[in-house]
Amino acid sequence: MERGKTKDETLSCFGLTMKITLISPRIAVQKGDFFGSGVPYWPIELAILSAFLRDRGDEISVIDLFGSSPTTLEEVDDHYLQGKPFESFTGTPSVAKAEMFILFALSYMAHREILSIARTLKGLRPDITLCVLENSYAVTAYSIPQVAEDFFQSGVYALLCGEVYWNWDEILEFLKNKNIAKIPENVLTPVLPKDYKIKRKINKNPTYPIPEWDLFNLKNYWSIPYSHGPKTKQYFPILTSRGCPYSCDFCVVPETNLRQWRGRAPEEVVKEMIILRDRFGVRHFQIEDLNPTVNGARWEEICRLLIEQKAGIFFYFVSGTKAETIQIDQIPLYAEAGCRYISISPESGSPNVVKAMGKSFDHTHGLRLIEACHKYGIYTQACFLVGHPSESPEDHRLSCEYLRAMVCSGLDEVAVFVIAPFAGSLLYKHNSIKMTPSTMLTSFSPKGREGWNELSRRRKELVRIFFTERLKRGAGIWIQGIRALLGIPRTKMENLPRRIMFIYSLVLKYYIQRLLTLK
Template sequence: MRVTLINPNICMQKGDFFGTGIPYLPMSLAWVAGSLRSNHDIMVIDAFGENPMHFRTEGKLHIQGLTIPQILERVPKDTEAICVYAAKVVAFTVTKDIVRALRKEFQVPIIILENTQSVVAYSLKVAGKEFLDAGADYCLIGESENRIEKLLVAIREKKTPAFDGILYRKDGKDVLIDKKEYIMNLDELPFPAWDLFPLQNYWKLGYAHGPMQGKYVPLLTSRGCPYGCKYCVVPETNARRWRFRSPKNVVDEIEHWVKTLGVTEFHFEDLNPTVRKERITEMSKEIIARNLKISWKIVAGTKVETMDKDTVTWMAKAGCTYISISPESGSPAVLKLMDKPFNHELALDLVRHMHKQGITTQACFVLGFPGEKPEDLQLTRKYVRKLVRAGIDEVALFVMTPIPGSNQFSALDGYENYSQLTFTPTWRKDFRRLSTFRNRLYVEFYLLKLIFHPIKLFLQPFNVLFRNFKTKTEMTAFRTLKLMRALATS
């Protein structure tokens, strides 16, 4: 079949240059393309990547990339199915607009693909009905590689789909067959089809999700997460199932992109890549054995308790230069509310060791979780101080937002649409208070860094100037300046 895959635009919330507008490469879509290409004629339309510095503003969003008419022009007239990637929650309204326009222009089946491997995505069990209302025919819930082929066969044979992980409308009623199956042997999947995406345009941007210093691609070395954090959508999209690729399979992919695309940098976008520290150690040794001169970065966070000093040492030897961890709160009481286990003292010890190994580190926090008290915020503040002394290089402070599919989805209200569910939720009644605390803590962080690690702080402006990014903060400063200049001239 002739199948068109569409990655929607990148969207940025007005006034939020730090938390939105991040150009995540569409990993799950690339994996689907890799799985389909052997049996189907695949066309990829990357609405962001094909024209990333073109801006338009609609309501409270700045939208980067192709216009909807440009997307429609690129869809082959003989396409037999169109798959639209439900990439990020901030792009929800724009993605719906794309679906509406496709429905008016084409009579072929429109399929929405869930992004199951991101904390900034959303569950189609919750949000899928709005896509059906906009004109979509099917929503695939869960991993798409093991479902899209079944759906295409059903479409070709004109049969009603009967497999798990699908939402569709029949005779005016929504039919949901919830997901039961998860891909357990990830080594059997073909590598993602990055050659079908405009990587050069992403590289030319000079910024990414993780701090970039050259040609990069994201890696997904595992899927899912075994933890049940209540602010996160992942327990819903992955049912707390963690599955992993073998070290050999991961390094095979690394070597493939080094040889075919000249990639020198790899951004691990796993939800929790280090669950088995032995796997990470073995992978590090395999990189060293193959003499691959690369850098790799854990940019989406990992569970610090799953590592030890020996693991970190091997990671550094193999080229790991960046690790993000997620304490989320300095308060044990809030962590209990979140259902988030975290060992504060162990994390401090490992951050000290990462600092000695030359690995740049980030710690992420969630502010404003329901039930959090002022004294809990002060415990977070005190823990940030301890992290600075231990050598943490940067912190990220997010204000909790109710992601569709998360345990806390119904805990807050006041937003107008899902695109407002960012980590700068200005619609929250307590946002001003939380934002004030966040800004003051950022200032305190840099003042403490000036005291305890002045050389690192002194070098940061030069890292921005010469685009030698060590931290996301440095890269974000560059990205913000570039986007503000582009918006001013658009």
């Protein structure tokens, strides 16, 4: 090693390490619809990638636009962008000194924002490699090759599709030398033919480093009065598995994960929770997996380890899981280990619609699961979708009936979304869902969807049924209301009053500031 230089500096001299800046965009909030408690916004992949690259000796900077200021709002056409504008960072060393930019395609809602950041970067640092990384762990994300031209026209050089950990050396060598004879198969660049099919890399027994959360502004994430799951004072999102074996036609995951589910080893999951607990004092973990319990025995082992190690940890299945993969007789074990919340997704009460979606759901098991969770103090959420092309009025009636039965079994909350064409889903590819031409934003429940009024009516009807049935069942719903106002939610729904007040206060602040600036 050269005298006076650290190991990292010496590696850097030989071009073996790089200064890489990772960028996560602002969050898009549809105007007049602030019920987006179903939107995960922690950029988990960037925290894991930061740890991975740091372990290799690279110098990592993170620009997290949402996390750096979730109290800043800007109006853009039919939506607001929440977070600090990228322009606030253009003069920082993270931009001026970077040798590579990786822009995270966090959510489909933020697509236009991501393109705008790409154009700004291309103008500022035209010679620096600019990549976009796909978000393969969220249903709110999208398949980036489907909109490749948008990215290439905005100055992006390479699309990194799916996880990049399994052939990073190959990707890096290509990005440094731009030798088109050696383009990795999970990377898309403008030089490839338009019909080129990328191949995402899947590792069936993956291990990941502990996310580098100290590069993110945790206090800001914790200070906002809501989260993807029931909001606790401090919490972390965690991925205990990746992918999903199912093939729902409204979902992007079958394309971004090739219908392959990969579970992390129970020991590794528990180790990550305990390390983060000891490092940050956090005891609440929101499980952000697409389908955490596909292998029921794996979660039973995680529960046993948490109990054995007296971890004092609470966990919440906030992104939904396949109800049938949880054995009813294991619910006491989940509760003892610290499980406090399970979200499941019947999507519809009609077996025909569920089948047409390409999904399966055992409606009887769903009711038994809710009953058991209710008995053992685990709060439950059911997600419904309205507006599948196959859905008839009779199918909608079956959804209403099934929701009533769920409430009778002890259901604590419902979430109802209007299906939208997310890039990468089968419904998107088949152009089965039309948006009005003026629509800027595709989100969960996009107002620009054709037939919105009828779909919105169906959505409201399901929500109304939930509340009416809950009111018939006694004081539980009132207690939920009180918890919501006090800011001690046990369900996502109880986050909502404070979330709505928070977003409206930001909107008000934004308009007042704009008015003052005009003067």
